[in-house]
Amino acid sequence: MSRPKTATIAVRTGIESDTQHHAVVPPIYLSTNFGFPAFGEVPKYDYTRSGNPNRGLLEQALSELESGAGAVVTNCGTSALNLWVSAFLGPDDLIIAPHDCYGGTYRLFNTRAQKGDFNVLFVDQSDTQALNLALEQKPKLVLLETPSNPLVRVVDIAQVCEKAHQAGAKVAVDNTFLTPIFQKPLELGADFVIHSTTKYINGHSDVIGGVIITKNEKDSEDLAWWGNCIGATGTPFDSYMTLRGIRTLAARMRVHEDSANHILAYLRSQSLVGKIYHPSLPEHPGHEIAKKQQSGFGSMLSFEFSGSFEQLKYFVGELQLFSLAESLGGVESLICHPASMTHRAMGEEALEKAGVSQQLLRLSVGLEDADDLINDLEQAFNKAKELHR
Numbered sequence: 001m002s003r004p005k006t007a008t009i010a011v012r013t014g015i016e017s018d019t020q021h022h023a024v025v026p027p028i029y030l031s032t033n034f035g036f037p038a039f040g041e042v043p044k045y046d047y048t049r050s051g052n053p054n055r056g057l058l059e060q061a062l063s064e065l066e067s068g069a070g071a072v073v074t075n076c077g078t079s080a081l082n083l084w085v086s087a088f089l090g091p092d093d094l095i096i097a098p099h100d101c102y103g104g105t106y107r108l109f110n111t112r113a114q115k116g117d118f119n120v121l122f123v124d125q126s127d128t129q130a131l132n133l134a135l136e137q138k139p140k141l142v143l144l145e146t147p148s149n150p151l152v153r154v155v156d157i158a159q160v161c162e163k164a165h166q167a168g169a170k171v172a173v174d175n176t177f178l179t180p181i182f183q184k185p186l187e188l189g190a191d192f193v194i195h196s197t198t199k200y201i202n203g204h205s206d207v208i209g210g211v212i213i214t215k216n217e218k219d220s221e222d223l224a225w226w227g228n229c230i231g232a233t234g235t236p237f238d239s240y241m242t243l244r245g246i247r248t249l250a251a252r253m254r255v256h257e258d259s260a261n262h263i264l265a266y267l268r269s270q271s272l273v274g275k276i277y278h279p280s281l282p283e284h285p286g287h288e289i290a291k292k293q294q295s296g297f298g299s300m301l302s303f304e305f306s307g308s309f310e311q312l313k314y315f316v317g318e319l320q321l322f323s324l325a326e327s328l329g330g331v332e333s334l335i336c337h338p339a340s341m342t343h344r345a346m347g348e349e350a351l352e353k354a355g356v357s358q359q360l361l362r363l364s365v366g367l368e369d370a371d372d373l374i375n376d377l378e379q380a381f382n383k384a385k386e387l388h389r
């Protein structure tokens with residue numbers, strides 16, 4: 001059989017693997033410990049922090065989906081990022097991260113750098129000159145987040161990887177926004193892929209989790225060692241749930257994106273909407289790169305609300321089908337005001353530098369009927385318009 005495609009890997013990993021009762025769906029092993037078959041004979045799994053069958057299956061699925069050599073599943077996306085820097089950076093080492101990265105990533109790297117654990121430079125990675133200057137400082141690691149959060153900026157993964165490798169750095173891509181269904185960073189030259197599996201991968205907003213997938217086996221062995229050492233690994237129940245979520249990943253991503261396209265077309269005709277940020281738009285600066293390196297544009301989008309701030313708050317409050325909440329990538333649609341929610345830890349100066357204005361709203365387009373979502377936006381915009389009449 002030829003190499004299975006992503007949807008097949010997502011659905012089939014671990015199916016019919018139970019040798020005891022031939023359960024079609026792999027059973028859950030909540031046990032914290034596993035017996036030694038005989039004195040001195042170390043089993044595959046001995047203690048769940050270091051390894052567990054459910055986490056093992058999830059790691060296998062994610063590694064195969066991303067075309068990796070191995071993976072370590074962690075208890076959240078942040079701990080995947082923390083595990084990565086803990087394993088590879090010392091006090092004299094430098095990491096380059098996007099200036100508009102996920103707020104929690106910014107807080108983690110910034111705080112640990114202030115403690116002297118390593119050095120960090122936050123760079124606008126779509127600015128070639130700024131990136132080249134940063135690479136001259138010989139970083140050990142480079143983190144990319146493409147598309148970025150919340151402005152969905154796109155950077156050329158293959159190009160940055162080539163330059164970073166010349167400078168002696170290894171590259172990780174935070175692929176949370178697109179998943180392997182729409183983007184495969186390891187195939188574009190990256191050394192690591194990181195996910196908050198909390199988002200699209202699990203997809204049902206009911207499990208916090210993360211993963212690092214590696215291009216080479218040695219890195220995954222090192223990360224597994226460190227994951228056990230610092231206690232960053234994911235639980236059996238979370239792993240079971242996340243693999244269950246992955247079964248429908250390919251189908252979900254298609255509908256997410258299709259609905260996002262309908263909503264984008266609607267937003268373009270709406271007078272209270274200013275600039276729209278989504279890589280599918282021809283005027284988006286990363287459109288051509290996105291077309292080259294992604295197999296889909298994804299369903300995260302942002303826009304500037306062009307009415308008053310009072311109207312913005314009123315609009316958000318009148319929405320029925322977009323919950324005002326952080327996170328993203330679940331079946332339910334969400335609206336977020338990054339400056340006061342996901343990105344508030346950045347502080348005003350960093351927000352401004354990253355281009356995150358008070359007027360910016362971010363949508364995570366869910367799996368409700370697209371017409372219902374558009375009707376909901378329309379009624380809320382209409383109410384906001386009446387506010388100043």
Ligand SMILES: *Cc1c(COP(=O)(O)O)cnc(C)c1O
Pocket residue numbers: 076077078079102104105145149174176177195196197198199208209210
């Ligand atoms: C949510 C998120 C994270 C952090 O993951 P948690 O599971 O919340 O710890 C990292 N990067 C991106 C892009 C995210 O959206």
